[in-house]
Amino acid sequence: MNKQDLEIGKQVRAALDGGLSHMQMSPALRRRVLEGAAQEGREHRKLSLSAALALALLLAMAAIGVAATRFGILDANRRQKDNEAFIEHILTVDETYENEYMILTVNDAVFDGVTLMLTMDVQPKPGCTEGVYVYPSMTAVADGKSLEVEIEACRGDLMSGFWVPERDESVIWLDGTYGADYVITTETEDGHIVYDPQTSDVTWTLTLDIVRPVYAVRQNALPLTEDVDYEAYTQQFAEAYAKEEILLTECGSVVDYIYEVPYPKGMERLDWQRLKLTDKLITSGAFERVDTASVVFTTKGTQVAELGEGQRYILGDYEATIEHLTVTFGRMDYEIHVRKVAGEKTAGEEYATGELDLEFAVLVDGCEAERSYDSSHPLNDNENNPDPVVYYRGGMTLMGEAKRVTFVPCYGVAGQREAYAIKHPSELTPEQKNMAFTIELQ
Amino acid sequence: MEDHGGQLGVNTRLERMMEQYGNDLLRICCVYLKDASMAEDAVQETFIKAYRHMASFRGACSEKTWLVSIAVNTCRDMRRCAWFRYVDRSVDMDKLGIIAESQEKGSSLLREIMALPRKQMEVILLRYYAEMTQSEIAKLLSISEAAVSKRLARARDMLRCVLEGGEACE
Numbered sequence: 148m149n150k151q152d153l154e155i156g157k158q159v160r161a162a163l164d165g166g167l168s169h170m171q172m173s174p175a176l177r178r179r180v181l182e183g184a185a186q187e188g189r190e191h192r193k194l195s196l197s198a199a200l201a202l203a204l205l206l207a208m209a210a211i212g213v214a215a216t217r218f219g220i221l222d223a224n225r226r227q228k229d230n231e232a233f234i235e236h237i238l239t240v241d242e243t244y245e246n247e248y249m250i251l252t253v254n255d256a257v258f259d260g261v262t263l264m265l266t267m268d269v270q271p272k273p274g275c276t277e278g279v280y281v282y283p284s285m286t287a288v289a290d291g292k293s294l295e296v297e298i299e300a301c302r303g304d305l306m307s308g309f310w311v312p313e314r315d316e317s318v319i320w321l322d323g324t325y326g327a328d329y330v331i332t333t334e335t336e337d338g339h340i341v342y343d344p345q346t347s348d349v350t351w352t353l354t355l356d357i358v359r360p361v362y363a364v365r366q367n368a369l370p371l372t373e374d375v376d377y378e379a380y381t382q383q384f385a386e387a388y389a390k391e392e393i394l395l396t397e398c399g400s401v402v403d404y405i406y407e408v409p410y411p412k413g414m415e416r417l418d419w420q421r422l423k424l425t426d427k428l429i430t431s432g433a434f435e436r437v438d439t440a441s442v443v444f445t446t447k448g449t450q451v452a453e454l455g456e457g458q459r460y461i462l463g464d465y466e467a468t469i470e471h472l473t474v475t476f477g478r479m480d481y482e483i484h485v486r487k488v489a490g491e492k493t494a495g496e497e498y499a500t501g502e503l504d505l506e507f508a509v510l511v512d513g514c515e516a517e518r519s520y521d522s523s524h525p526l527n528d529n530e531n532n533p534d535p536v537v538y539y540r541g542g543m544t545l546m547g548e549a550k551r552v553t554f555v556p557c558y559g560v561a562g563q564r565e566a567y568a569i570k571h572p573s574e575l576t577p578e579q580k581n582m583a584f585t586i587e588l589q
Numbered sequence: 590m591e592d593h594g595g596q597l598g599v600n601t602r603l604e605r606m607m608e609q610y611g612n613d614l615l616r617i618c619c620v621y622l623k624d625a626s627m628a629e630d631a632v633q634e635t636f637i638k639a640y641r642h643m644a645s646f647r648g649a650c651s652e653k654t655w656l657v658s659i660a661v662n663t664c665r666d667m668r669r670c671a672w673f674r675y676v677d678r679s680v681d682m683d684k685l686g687i688i689a690e691s692q693e694k695g696s697s698l699l700r701e702i703m704a705l706p707r708k709q710m711e712v713i714l715l716r717y718y719a720e721m722t723q724s725e726i727a728k729l730l731s732i733s734e735a736a737v738s739k740r741l742a743r744a745r746d747m748l749r750c751v752l753e754g755g756e757a758c759e
Binding site for chain 1: 706
């Protein structure tokens, strides 16, 4: 840490340790932990009997109605447990893939028009110590057209792949419960990537590329920290490959390793870069293919309401225009454009210099809602001149049927706090109410 | 006490971890969840998960970083449950029993940290209290290091008044 960080660290530590000095590991809490650990020990010993007996136990539990663990959508999205529309759209996939190394079950899927939420269970085969590397990829088709699918969030590394059994210590506590949020996107004429809501049935294909190491595996790559030379960091992977070793980062990732592997003679660099990760791993000789498998499922079409487009609101010297506002049963996404209508500078110029310090509080009426993302920026042209318009984009997770949304402009540092602190339109001051604008969603 | 390995060794290690990191984890969870009793539940679950996976922990990251990662993910899971559908950031300090003299700078800073939006609060806790590197934070939160930098800069800006002048920002 630099000097400033050290000073801030001291202050933060003093604040928490001082203000929360009464928060201590009490004897009662320690006892609860040790009792919980003892219970874990008993369970572990019970299940470490032969695999046949363990299976018999699971079957017996199922027979008397005690469900075996299954990581479902509502386990990953507990806040949606009262959202009837969300529950109605849950698709039980329950497709299992199995080979000599692992068992993977795709449990549930929900598509809210923009996001596909998926849950799965992944376990190594009992007694299997040899690891395999799994690289999942997702494609989607609607109305005969291929859609652009990107992964937005994941539980476990479904973006660049994961080992079974898991090598990443930061996720081994997941106990094989994996999940991902995939989103449908499209590119606009001016090159922006935006969400692309779908109302039709969508057919999804999840493909698993499974490979196993041929070279010896080491997992002690020098980490990339502030003190480490970047060239030295990358060189270690190239050296490992030259010695016919696979060198993983501390979290078990192969990405930095395969990036430093020289591309084959006769292959263009661009063709090599375009290869799927597992194809690169196999082409390099460090890995060999175990299997490729796919599971296909279809989610039903859903309503996507597009509202308020083009509506304009005056905010003092500025004008806010609703570029788009889409609402489904599980989410709301918006884009607002802010322009300057008085004065010499544009909104973009003011944003760049910090003179325009504006955020929006977003208040949903009719159901619980939680802000999922937001961003604001002017779009600079090729010569880095700020665009006159400042774009405000954001999204809310909806836990029911939303009736209306109110946008409240909040200014300055204090305003940024307000933007997140205000919960309901009833909390607005008269001044805020004057500036706020509301859009009916039904 | 010696670590004998095996079950006794694991229990000894668990007790040592509670002794060494328990208070820090409780405070992190308390700021995260804004609820003292839920923080205790989160810490209990954290240590039990750590116990479950202790045999496979190879020390690639520090023990503290490992435990903080489990704790933060546990808090995130708890926040997703029905109790946290409606996140109330108007923190009732009395409910938390925060020890604060009204003039104390530390108490102002703590209040401001707890009032931060979640994204900024997380990175402040992880960087300055848990002392994790930006790379570790990026990995834990599944975001880029650039995003971590940006969130930290914004958080420092939002806390500037309290960090420099000792007064809560108006």
